Amino acid sequence: MQILNFNLPEYRTDKGIIYENYVFNALENNKNLLTKNYFYRTQSKTEIDFISITEEVANLIEVKSYDYKKNIRAFIEFEKKYENSFKKIDKTIINKSNLDIKNNIKYLPAYLL
Numbered sequence: 139m140q141i142l143n144f145n146l147p148e149y150r151t152d153k154g155i156i157y158e159n160y161v162f163n164a165l166e167n168n169k170n171l172l173t174k175n176y177f178y179r180t181q182s183k184t185e186i187d188f189i190s191i192t193e194e195v196a197n198l199i200e201v202k203s204y205d206y207k208k209n210i211r212a213f214i215e216f217e218k219k220y221e222n223s224f225k226k227i228d229k230t231i232i233n234k235s236n237l238d239i240k241n242n243i244k245y246l247p248a249y250l251l
Contacts, residue, residue, distance in 0.1 A: 157203040164251040184212045194225040205236040
């Protein structure tokens with residue numbers, strides 16, 4: 139990690155880490171007593187950056203430091219494996235500036251957190 143690097147994000151090699159750190163802090167600061175935040179990785183190295191669980195609702199959150207408009211394979215795998223474990227599974231992709239809802243996935247710019 140580059141401390142004291144004040145370059146614009148497009149010139150940084152660690153911008154993905156910075157976005158993930160920002161989202162983690164936003165999730166932690168906005169959670170209530172019933173919310174638990176997790177990281178998810180399978181043995182085959184499929185991962186979801188964050189899973190925020192409140193009561194019986196799982197919100198799958200993937201963080202991208204650029205505009206991302208596709209589905210995440212890990213979302214599909216998680217839904218198949220845990221579809222009976224939660225009342226609802228929401229999917230959110232935090233990205234640079236794309237605001238949209240497509241195929242039951244919310245695309246949310248990081249600055250709106």
